[in-house]
Amino acid sequence: MLLPASLALLLSLFGATVAQDTSLSAVKQAFDKANIPTNLAINFNPQALLQVSLPQPSAREITLSAGVQLLRNQTAGPPTFSVTGAAQTGLGPFVIASVDPDAPTPQNPTNAQIRHFLGGNFFLSSDRGGLLSNSTPAISGYRQPTPPAGSDAHRYIFLLYKQPAGFNQQTIVTPSTSIAGFNISNFALRVGLGDPIGGTFMLVAPQTA
Ligand SMILES: *[C@@H]1O[C@H](CO)[C@@H](O)[C@H](O)[C@H]1NC(C)=O
Numbered sequence: 001m002l003l004p005a006s007l008a009l010l011l012s013l014f015g016a017t018v019a020q021d022t023s024l025s026a027v028k029q030a031f032d033k034a035n036i037p038t039n040l041a042i043n044f045n046p047q048a049l050l051q052v053s054l055p056q057p058s059a060r061e062i063t064l065s066a067g068v069q070l071l072r073n074q075t076a077g078p079p080t081f082s083v084t085g086a087a088q089t090g091l092g093p094f095v096i097a098s099v100d101p102d103a104p105t106p107q108n109p110t111n112a113q114i115r116h117f118l119g120g121n122f123f124l125s126s127d128r129g130g131l132l133s134n135s136t137p138a139i140s141g142y143r144q145p146t147p148p149a150g151s152d153a154h155r156y157i158f159l160l161y162k163q164p165a166g167f168n169q170q171t172i173v174t175p176s177t178s179i180a181g182f183n184i185s186n187f188a189l190r191v192g193l194g195d196p197i198g199g200t201f202m203l204v205a206p207q208t209a
């Protein structure tokens with residue numbers, strides 16, 4: 001019989017492990033280093049690890065580790081979400097938001113933020129490895145990163161919030177609201193999301209091929 005440690009070693013030898021976030025302090029450090037709390041005007045003290053996984057056409061899915069750089073063609077999605085290391089966050093519901101604060105370029109982000117995803121009513125299924133599932137359509141469906149040619153890589157940030165009562169009745173952002181000029185911290189303030197309880201992000205540069 002394999003002990004857990006030798007099983008983990010075996011899995012890593014065969015390249016089967018995924019580079020997901022494993023430490024709250026490492027995620028916080030990566031956010032701070034990338035200036036995300038300042039740029040998004042958020043308080044970011046994660047209590048849970050938000051795992052964001054992108055399916056790949058002919059390879060194992062990629063699970064983000066905060067700050068990982070991916071090729072655009074690895075980000076078609078749609079992503080699946082799970083939560084790990086979350087003893088005290090409850091089973092939901094949760095809201096997940098994803099924004100690009102670097103549009104059209106990090107140096108001059110005049111269209112920012114671009115809303116790449118916004119959805120509520122996510123619940124944790126503790127018996128399925130922390131997978132988050134929801135049965136309602138997203139307010140803004142997942143939009144693949146498409147940084148314009150010539151731009152530096154953009155940051156695509158995913159944030160997890162506890163969903164407040166009445167969230168489903170909010171009309172500040174609807175499926176017909178422009179995805180540009182979004183402000184996640186202002187939205188959070190207006191609908192009572194509080195501070196994010198988890199998050200992660202990826203970097204994606206323009207890809208012409
Ligand atoms: C976004 O909203 C927050 C909270 O209302 C505000 O402090 C911040 O200045 C806004 N950011 C921009 C770029 O307008």
Ligand SMILES: *[C@@H]1O[C@H](CO)[C@@H](O)[C@H](O)[C@H]1NC(C)=O
Pocket residue numbers: 057058071073074209
């Ligand atoms: C993504 O693009 C890279 C570089 O152009 C290429 O090598 C790779 O095969 C592409 N992958 C997919 C899944 O299309």
